[in-house]
Amino acid sequence: MHRLSHLLPFLTWLPRQTPRSVRQDLLVGLSGAILALPQSIAYALIAGLPAEYGLYAAIVPVIIACLWGSSWHLICGPTAAISIVLYASVSPLAVSGSSDYISLILLLTFLAGAFQLVLGLVRFGALVNFVSHSVVLGFTLGAAVVIALGQLPNLLGIELASQATALKTLQDLLSHAGEIDLPALTLGLATLLLGLLLKLWRPRWPSLLISLLLVSLVAWLLPQWFGQVARVPAFSGQPPPLSPLPLLDFELILRLLPSAVAVGMLGLVTSLSIARSLASRSEQMIDANQEIRAQGLSNMVGSVFSGYLSSGSFTRSGLSYDAGARSPLAGVFSALWVALFAVTGAGLIAHLPIPAMAGSILLICWGLIDVRGIRALFRVSRAEFLVMALTAMATLLLELQTAIYAGVLASLFFYLKRTSQPRVLQSREGETDVLRVGGSIFFGAAHYLQVRLQRCQGPHVLIDARQVNFIDYSGVDMLHREARRLMRNGGSLTLQRARPQVVEELQKLEGAQACPIRFED
Numbered sequence: 001m002h003r004l005s006h007l008l009p010f011l012t013w014l015p016r017q018t019p020r021s022v023r024q025d026l027l028v029g030l031s032g033a034i035l036a037l038p039q040s041i042a043y044a045l046i047a048g049l050p051a052e053y054g055l056y057a058a059i060v061p062v063i064i065a066c067l068w069g070s071s072w073h074l075i076c077g078p079t080a081a082i083s084i085v086l087y088a089s090v091s092p093l094a095v096s097g098s099s100d101y102i103s104l105i106l107l108l109t110f111l112a113g114a115f116q117l118v119l120g121l122v123r124f125g126a127l128v129n130f131v132s133h134s135v136v137l138g139f140t141l142g143a144a145v146v147i148a149l150g151q152l153p154n155l156l157g158i159e160l161a162s163q164a165t166a167l168k169t170l171q172d173l174l175s176h177a178g179e180i181d182l183p184a185l186t187l188g189l190a191t192l193l194l195g196l197l198l199k200l201w202r203p204r205w206p207s208l209l210i211s212l213l214l215v216s217l218v219a220w221l222l223p224q225w226f227g228q229v230a231r232v233p234a235f236s237g238q239p240p241p242l243s244p245l246p247l248l249d250f251e252l253i254l255r256l257l258p259s260a261v262a263v264g265m266l267g268l269v270t271s272l273s274i275a276r277s278l279a280s281r282s283e284q285m286i287d288a289n290q291e292i293r294a295q296g297l298s299n300m301v302g303s304v305f306s307g308y309l310s311s312g313s314f315t316r317s318g319l320s321y322d323a324g325a326r327s328p329l330a331g332v333f334s335a336l337w338v339a340l341f342a343v344t345g346a347g348l349i350a351h352l353p354i355p356a357m358a359g360s361i362l363l364i365c366w367g368l369i370d371v372r373g374i375r376a377l378f379r380v381s382r383a384e385f386l387v388m389a390l391t392a393m394a395t396l397l398l399e400l401q402t403a404i405y406a407g408v409l410a411s412l413f414f415y416l417k418r419t420s421q422p423r424v425l426q427s428r429e430g431e432t433d434v435l436r437v438g439g440s441i442f443f444g445a446a447h448y449l450q451v452r453l454q455r456c457q458g459p460h461v462l463i464d465a466r467q468v469n470f471i472d473y474s475g476v477d478m479l480h481r482e483a484r485r486l487m488r489n490g491g492s493l494t495l496q497r498a499r500p501q502v503v504e505e506l507q508k509l510e511g512a513q514a515c516p517i518r519f520e521d
Contacts, residue, residue: 009290010067013327021326028325029333031206032075032316036338038208039316040078041232041349042361044308046147047083048096049105051232051349053308054078055342056240059335061302061310066331069294070287071275075316075331076298079270080364081143082263082309084150085404089259106243108256109309112264113299119268120293134381135407136269137373138388142166142395142403144365149173151365154358155188157181157229166396184229184355191215191359196366208360215356230354237346239339240305262404264296267311271295274312278321383414420444424452433457436464441475449475453482459491462520465498471505480509483516494518 004011017025036058044054057078065076086105087096094101146166153160158179160172191211198207219226272288279286299309320330378385391407398406422439433456441449453461461482471479483493495503495517507515 009070009294010328014329017327017329022329024324024326025330026333028320028330029335030337032319032330032334033337033341034206034209035316035319036077036313036334037341038206038212038360039313039364040338041352042208042357042364043078043080043083045232045354045357046080046087046150046361047078047105047308048087048091048101049308050097050102052342052346053102053306055338056305057302057307057310058338059240059307059342060305061298061307062335062338063332064298064301065294065310066328066335067294068290068297069275069328070285070290071279072282072284072327073278073317073321073325073330074271074275074291074312075320075334076271076295076310077313077316078308079267079311079313080147080361081140081270082267082311084143084147085259085263085266086309089256089263093255102243104252104256105308106303106306107252108260108263109299109303109307111253111256111260112267112309113296113301113303115261115264115296116268116292117296117300120289120291120296123289132384132387132407132411133273133373134377134384134388135391135404135411136266136273137370137377138391138407139266139395139404141369141374141388142392144369145392145396148362148365151358151361154354155185155362157184157355181229183226184353187215187219187226187229187353188355188359188362190218191356192362195360195363199363208363211363212352212356212360215359216352219353219356220351226353232349232352232354232357234347234350237343239343240307242304243306244304263309264299266404267299267309268292268295271312274317278317282321383418387411387414416444421448424449426452426456428458429462431458432460432462434462434464436467438467440469441471441479443472443474446474446478450478450482453493459486459489460494461486461491462494462496465495465502468498468502471502476506476509479506480516487516492518494520496520 037055040054040058041051042054044051044057047053062076065074086108090096090101090104090108094104146169149166149169152173153176156179158173158176158181160169160176194214195207195211198205198210219229272286272291275286275291278284295311299307302308302310316334320334325331374385374388377388387407387410390410391403394403394406419439419442422437422441422445424438425436427434427436435452435456437449439445479493479495486493493516495506496519498506498519503519506517509515
């Protein structure tokens with residue numbers, strides 16, 4: 001039974017559902033679907049895909065992630081940040097919206113899902129911790145600006161070719177500023193302003209959906225003014241169709257692999273951050289590796305059912321928690337409600353003006369910027385704030401997948417800089433210099449500690465090592481050399497209160513009898 005529940009984790013909670021909890025989850029799922037409909041369509045357009053692919057990404061991947069995940073409230077689906085990374089990765093290879101472009105997006109989704117699944121199977125969930133929260137904040141801030149700039153041509157009624165970076169998009173937009181279409185701009189601004197007012201007045205209402213419907217109704221009732229404004233392309237209502245992956249071209253896979261790894265990591269970090277945040281409020285234990293496996297499986301299976309890459313959604317997961325979801329069934333019901341709309345309401349989508357969709361996307365971009373988180377980061381850690389700012393700048397100046405790597409490298413740089421200079425408190429007791437080391441002795445910190453040892457005036461040196469968690473070969477070799485130097489000058493090197501594993505590593509080099517370092521409890 002344990003092995004079966006490991007393969008089918010939903011068996012641990014599904015039998016415990018009651019008619020009352022199922023009814024509650026059904027209503028929560030309906031609320032989530034109402035929120036997901038305009039978002040999913042908008043995200044598909046950001047990714048350069050036809051509108052229906054946003055709905056497909058909110059069906060099968062969501063069901064798989066909910067059934068195989070560990071969180072009660074995490075709801076997955078297409079997101080703005082991942083959509084823009086996918087667009088930036090694939091648009092140089094094919095024309096957006098074409099069949100080749102769709103195939104490449106689905107192949108990239110499959111590769112990212114396979115990468116996520118492998119991380120989960122080898123229980124390597126801690127890898128996502130290398131993408132710090134400051135990197136996510138900076139990337140989200142930069143991605144919001146990139147998305148907004150990319151939607152300004154649709155808002156203004158200007159047809160422009162897509163650009164690889166935000167700077168080039170801005171330059172192209174400024175050079176065509178005289179081509180603004182006033183009816184399109186009117187619809188776009190009306191959607192944006194109405195959505196903002198609804199958010200302030202009734203935060204719990206589906207402001208995106210209401211503003212889109214009202215503006216689309218006005219455009220339909222006044223064809224003499226808005227009849228020429230571009231609409232979302234129509235599609236035939238159907239369940240998510242099977243989309244066999246293209247022949248696995250090794251060269252093509254190598255070209256897509258860096259983007260797949262970057263966007264896969266971004267999706268995992270986002271999903272786990274949301275899951276942990278909600279779990280702390282609901283007092284639930286999260287299995288990070290199970291969650292990673294669920295994300296990978298959902299993207300691999302979802303790509304076969306025309307769903308492009310999905311990850312945890314801040315808004316939909318928060319709604320699931322606030323609305324009182326009793327189990328992951330709320331997410332499953334949400335996906336089924338979206339599927340029902342995809343089959344029965346496809347004709348209505350064709351009446352949505354593209355400038356209105358652009359206005360709703362700008363509203364989403366505004367919601368992506370975590371002002372409170374950025375302020376808190378500035379107060380708590382200036383180094384982490386600098387990482388956030390560098391990541392945001394890289395997002396604006398570089399391709400987005402490159403910006404993620406730049407942010408990770410910046411985080412690692414500041415981490416190594418901080419750990420390479422452990423806190424050392426020095427005092428003098430008679431002829432003995434006492435050093436209290438507040439960090440591990442590894443290759444990055446060995447030279448710094450060696451300099452501090454050589455500055456000691458007395459012949460005897462005592463290191464208070466109670467806070468030294470581990471020591472590597474570089475640290476062992478350095479301490480042995482310093483101990484011999486002190487012995488040649490008639491002194492000694494003593495480690496006090498060292499952990500057993502640290503003592504063991506120090507004695508391995510020459511054996512316990514020949515070790516030049518003394519140990520005290």
